[in-house]
Amino acid sequence: MTTSFKTTFSPGTIIVGKWRRSRYYIHRMLGQGANGMVYLVQKVGTRQLYALKMGYETVDLQSEINVLHSLQGQKHYKTSRKQGHDQHASSFLVEVDDFTSDNKEIPFYVMRYVKGVPIHAFLEKKEREWLGFVGLSLLEKLQQLHDGGWVFGDLKPDNVLVSEYGHVELIDYGGVSSIGRSIKQFTERYDRGYWNAGSRTADEGYDLFSFALLCLNLLYDEGFKKVTNQQLPQARSTQDLLGLLGHPNVHPYAKWLRKAILHEFADTTEAITSWKRDVYPAAVKLKSKQTHVTPRWLKSAFAFSIIMLCCAIYFVVRF
Amino acid sequence: MKQILLITDGCSNVGVSPVLAAAHALKEGITVNVVGVIDYGTIGELGSIEIAEIAKAGGGISRVVGTPQLAQTMQMMTRKTVVQTIQHAVHKELTHILGDGSLEDLPPHQRAQVVEVVDELSETSPLQVALLIDASASMKPKLRSVEDAARDLMLSLQARQGTSQLAVFHYPGRHSGEEAVLDLDWTEDISRIHSLFGRIQMKGATPTGPAIFKVIDFYQYGTLNNNQAWNEEMMKREGILGDYVV
């Protein structure tokens, strides 16, 4: 019942769906993970590019597809997608099918090709102030999932793709669990169980905790690495994490991160409201203060011209 | 669902073959997974072959990892095995409908429904995991990590909706004839997983096969002492049991 294959498919290979007979031309491999391989493909006869994921295990891939299906059916998800530009309006999951290779049935699904880079690569190239913006988009993505009764679970930099202007897309829905069930898949350093900070039962707070650690990792990499590697499992605690919040890099985020780490947000909506109010303006303003602060010489020049103006007016009025 | 998760770092060297023991477990409805833990060097060719063979015979999975990966590996194996066990059970039920077809032969929308059932049952079915830990001399420096990994596994089990229990054994015991020692009886309580292996005296022998048989006994009778599946099996085969049980 399990499909296992190690074969990779070279550029130029054509994948033909067994049930729906669609044909996809493989351009190149995009990546490969624990559950499958993802290729950049073009639907034959069109100019449309997609990402095509082949699964190693039929059940695992299907359960990922089930999540995507149910998200697609979600009303809120649809409407909120329509607000974006064209690209967002098209749905994420495009087609589901199997194909045969060397007498093996390989299940696959086709999804929108996300042209972006993982969030850490994105922020390396941009200023750190972008995290205020990108973080907000990511929180809103998580909120859409939560509204549908799902928890993302395995939130890590590789699963967050960011396009050139900061549009965020989550990929890899293999770790998504229904709220109230157990977390299917996680990465230890972002997992609240690993930090002795709570259960592995899926709830909104689980994703918010991972999100906070992801931010810490992005803002203050050395510090985060240090506390992750140093501690013995039983000694690990949120105290180690909170200890990093005093670092200047973390400054405008510290209060928010603290609340997420300690599970003090009632839900994701509250977390977003707080991000918009406390983090976003500060994260961006901090930077603008530094670059757009009026130089002293300009200030005195301005004061000088005011005095000159006054003198001028005085003389005009007087004579 | 019943699982044995064997944690070892080398080859068995005493008693009945662990591969046979694992095959017996599977026959009794217990899946056997094996983790080989190594921190330095390799596990040796013999060791790695044996590990793979035990898991195959026991219907489970085997992995060789270092102690830093131990916790996550155990979680992943346990979860995978649960899904596989459910999948087999569901598949058996479905053969009435599918004939001898497999999941891949189902059109995608029907497959979606089957997998939904698999996911549901994987989350809600009761689960027991018996950790069986090789405590031969070379394992000593790793026992600390093993205990941490056991606690981490319990955390994952607790998150399931179905009841989930863990028991912990090590082998060999203090004297010959004590093939395995119960360190922790079935529990759902994570706080009970602490200082499990404080009193262990390390020995050189590694009677993996006999230890697996002991755990099978425990699954069946709730104790390590009275009955022995191994002997009983022999007696049944030779028709002796009937004479004793009158």
Ligand SMILES: Nc1ncnc2c1ncn2[C@@H]1O[C@H](COP(=O)(O)OP(=O)(O)OP(=O)(O)O)[C@@H](O)[C@H]1O
């Ligand atoms: N829609 C997409 N658009 C562009 N690239 C993608 C897309 N989906 C996946 N990729 C690329 O393929 C890689 C593997 O995909 P994915 O994470 O889904 O696989 P996985 O086997 O589930 O991985 P993991 O081991 O993280 O669970 C990603 O890291 C990413 O680089």
